[in-house]
Amino acid sequence: MVQANQEGAEDSASASATSPRKAGSEEISGTAESPESGWEPAYSGIANFMRQPSSRDFEAADVVLCGIPCDLTTSNRPGARFGPRGIRAASLQLAYGEHWPWGFDPFDRLALVDAGDISFSPGYVDSMLRETESFARAVLAGGASLLSLGGEHLVSLPLLRAHAAVHGPLSLVHFDAHSDSWSDEPELGHGNMFYHALNEGLIDPSRSVQIGVRTYNAEDHGIEILDADWALDAGADAVSRRVEEVVGPGPAYLTFDVDCLDPAYAPGTGTPVVGGFSTRFARQVLAGLTVIEFVGMDLVEVAPAYDHAGITSLAAATLALDFLCLIARDRPERGG
Numbered sequence: 088m089v090q091a092n093q094e095g096a097e098d099s100a101s102a103s104a105t106s107p108r109k110a111g112s113e114e115i116s117g118t119a120e121s122p123e124s125g126w127e128p129a130y131s132g133i134a135n136f137m138r139q140p141s142s143r144d145f146e147a148a149d150v151v152l153c154g155i156p157c158d159l160t161t162s163n164r165p166g167a168r169f170g171p172r173g174i175r176a177a178s179l180q181l182a183y184g185e186h187w188p189w190g191f192d193p194f195d196r197l198a199l200v201d202a203g204d205i206s207f208s209p210g211y212v213d214s215m216l217r218e219t220e221s222f223a224r225a226v227l228a229g230g231a232s233l234l235s236l237g238g239e240h241l242v243s244l245p246l247l248r249a250h251a252a253v254h255g256p257l258s259l260v261h262f263d264a265h266s267d268s269w270s271d272e273p274e275l276g277h278g279n280m281f282y283h284a285l286n287e288g289l290i291d292p293s294r295s296v297q298i299g300v301r302t303y304n305a306e307d308h309g310i311e312i313l314d315a316d317w318a319l320d321a322g323a324d325a326v327s328r329r330v331e332e333v334v335g336p337g338p339a340y341l342t343f344d345v346d347c348l349d350p351a352y353a354p355g356t357g358t359p360v361v362g363g364f365s366t367r368f369a370r371q372v373l374a375g376l377t378v379i380e381f382v383g384m385d386l387v388e389v390a391p392a393y394d395h396a397g398i399t400s401l402a403a404a405t406l407a408l409d410f411l412c413l414i415a416r417d418r419p420e421r422g423g
């Protein structure tokens with residue numbers, strides 16, 4: 088692993104004097120260009136996502152990445168507010184050029200800026216909802232796509248509000264151990280925001296699908312559920328094909344709760360449920376969704392305090408990078 092990273096790093100360092108992976112040399116003026124070695128090891132440096140530029144200038148960006156450090160309504164173990172930081176740190180060991188098994192570097196094709204985290208008043212759900220929707224609307228108005236890192240899953244509601252304002256009712260492609268559409272909870276929270284999203288008309292249930300579910304909810308609200316047992320028996324390719332059949336043409340929003348993965352692969356989360364996907368299986372399903380028109384994505388519920396050896400954060404960073412490869416796969420190289 089270390090050997091592979093070093094080889095990749097040498098390749099990318101020699102390829103371009105302005106590589107954004109060269110120790111942040113583009114972002115910081117008046118400092119040393121780069122380390123003498125020409126590359127920076129994964130444990131070192133500023134932890135922007137994938138070492139992409141830190142910026143709130145969205146004009147030139149194809150994709151804006153943000154963190155939403157919120158765990159206000161977490162129903163079991165809190166700590167997802169540290170998710171964005173954990174995922175960014177884990178991403179540094181992936182920031183060495185071509186991403187396996189895609190065979191290309193998505194940042195040769197997509198300009199991504201890491202906008203940092205959305206700030207809101209700690210402890211106030213309304214503040215998080217307002218600030219997140221406002222930020223997302225500003226990004227989308229500038230023409231960029233948004234890749235959001237949670238945070239608890241409630242963050243998807245203001246993100247869906249902003250995306251639906253631009254695109255109309257969305258197909259929801261939802262990876263999760265839980266449906267998060269329970270209708271019997273008195274307050275808005277991370278177990279019912281998709282029930283509220285349905286009531287608000289943000290989601291088209293007939294074009295939506297939930298993948299990896301392995302908890303009970305008496306109501307499916309008309310959304311197709313590919314539960315974890317069915318999916319694992321059917322195989323990744325069959326799951327991808329069924330998701331594409333349900334979604335069809337039109338804008339889709341991807342939301343990935345890391346607890347879709349089995350706790351063996353993602354212990355660092357608030358409400359783990361056994362019997363889930365391996366990281367590899369989830370990657371295969373995601374990579375198979377090649378004809379869906381994704382307009383945005385969030386990846387949520389990483390809680391690094393319960394993680395072991397960083398495997399949950401690494402899985403999340405890898406899945407976020409897979410999503411970027413998925414939307415970049417048919418694009419030409421930038422400026423080339």
Ligand SMILES: [Mn+2]
Nearest residue numbers: 264265344346
């Ligand atoms: Mn969940």
